[in-house]
Amino acid sequence: MDRSDTRTAVVITGTGMVTPAGRGCQPLWTHWRDGSTALGEYRDPLVRTSRIRWFGHVPAEVAESAQETVPHRLRKFGTKTTFNAVLAAQDAIEQAGPGWTDIPEERRGLYVAQDDAVEPSADIFAAAFERRVRTDGLLFAQTVERLVRGRGLSPFGIIRALNNNALALISITHRFRGDCAALIQDTGGTIAALALAVRALRDGTCDTALVVGTGSYNHPAKLAAAYHARRLAPGTDGLAPLLSFDDRRTGTVLGEAAAAVVLERAADASRRGARARCEVLATTLRPTTGAAAAPRADAARVARSLAAAGRTVADLDAVLADGRGCVSADAREAAMLGELLAGTSVPVSTVRPVVGTLGAAAPLVDLVLGAEVMERQLLPPVPFLDAPLPAVRGFLSRAPVRAPLRTLLSLHGAFDGFGGAVLTRQPPHTANAPDVVPRPAAHHRKEQI
Numbered sequence: 001m002d003r004s005d006t007r008t009a010v011v012i013t014g015t016g017m018v019t020p021a022g023r024g025c026q027p028l029w030t031h032w033r034d035g036s037t038a039l040g041e042y043r044d045p046l047v048r049t050s051r052i053r054w055f056g057h058v059p060a061e062v063a064e065s066a067q068e069t070v071p072h073r074l075r076k077f078g079t080k081t082t083f084n085a086v087l088a089a090q091d092a093i094e095q096a097g098p099g100w101t102d103i104p105e106e107r108r109g110l111y112v113a114q115d116d117a118v119e120p121s122a123d124i125f126a127a128a129f130e131r132r133v134r135t136d137g138l139l140f141a142q143t144v145e146r147l148v149r150g151r152g153l154s155p156f157g158i159i160r161a162l163n164n165n166a167l168a169l170i171s172i173t174h175r176f177r178g179d180c181a182a183l184i185q186d187t188g189g190t191i192a193a194l195a196l197a198v199r200a201l202r203d204g205t206c207d208t209a210l211v212v213g214t215g216s217y218n219h220p221a222k223l224a225a226a227y228h229a230r231r232l233a234p235g236t237d238g239l240a241p242l243l244s245f246d247d248r249r250t251g252t253v254l255g256e257a258a259a260a261v262v263l264e265r266a267a268d269a270s271r272r273g274a275r276a277r278c279e280v281l282a283t284t285l286r287p288t289t290g291a292a293a294a295p296r297a298d299a300a301r302v303a304r305s306l307a308a309a310g311r312t313v314a315d316l317d318a319v320l321a322d323g324r325g326c327v328s329a330d331a332r333e334a335a336m337l338g339e340l341l342a343g344t345s346v347p348v349s350t351v352r353p354v355v356g357t358l359g360a361a362a363p364l365v366d367l368v369l370g371a372e373v374m375e376r377q378l379l380p381p382v383p384f385l386d387a388p389l390p391a392v393r394g395f396l397s398r399a400p401v402r403a404p405l406r407t408l409l410s411l412h413g414a415f416d417g418f419g420g421a422v423l424t425r426q427p428p429h430t431a432n433a434p435d436v437v438p439r440p441a442a443h444h445r446k447e448q449i
Contacts, residue, residue, distance in 0.1 A: 014262035016091025020056035053235030056255020084258035109206035113189035115215025216256030244323030255356035259364035299339035323350035
């Protein structure tokens, strides 16, 4: 729980995202509202598998735009994951308004969370294997010679594998020289980054803060581990790729994404005429030590965090759940929701059937969608839901909810249980407004660094 001075309101003034649905919030919102999915067949030019059927790939044209966002001479140091992060950051800064660039670079905080390293991956060895030694087999000594001395191994692999790779490229590209932090470990790292940013703004460490979450499960080792742990949906004919909180669920679908939000003190945003999308009230993380708690203990933890923010469960207007589709994970989360929401009629929905399990980007994707829900006063239903789990049958949204939606809780999980939560509310002055369409990615000249 963020225990810094809660009297200083912190709001989000800019958002950006790159997901399997496309660039920005609108494509994802449309999929969610219409009950369709952005998940598709797994594809990778360097990986062949018959065991991974579905994946949430960022569209090729968006990935290309993301690379173009990065100055040319920096591209050799980055990965597709970090390029996505740079593009999401650019769009969030654009949406924050023209006055944002007047904030001194030394007063811009940057807090980035990325998934566990995606390097070394298959592509790091591609050059060597494309020029493979033509013998009766790949002899170890010859292979090492070709990898190390023959430039078959990417010389920038170590830099790309660093856990602050995304932070470095964003800070150089978008001019951040203030307080910063780089975190890992999927959703927990992103919620921690958000909490650090809120605290830095309340403490006066910075005048604006950019929080970014980025990652990809498109790594042979990650995919293999998830497959052998029986976490992936096998792709049953006639069913949607991912089913959340449904008795028919068979597993999750992994994906890739990046999301970014610009935070400011509410008073500062108001002075420069920025539009506040939502206010961040509280963040909660599960303890870093010990085994996963029982659902009742997780529910009690969330309730205590609400109380610390001056709220109760009765104050909630909607919940965005994780619902990653795994048999055990969804059962545990459903039990926790049943405990937390007992005696209320708070509607629950999730966007996982649209984009899959996204790792570090997920909390910010849901944060942006939550702001959209409150702005439009509309909560889309759970896509493809037909046989809801009994523990949450009375809460799951199976039809659009049109009602005053001003306070929203988003829950985030891990494969072994509860991961964390974020509480937000709609700023009092917010009015319905059309989506901001991001401008095309900047094309940097080669001499720019």
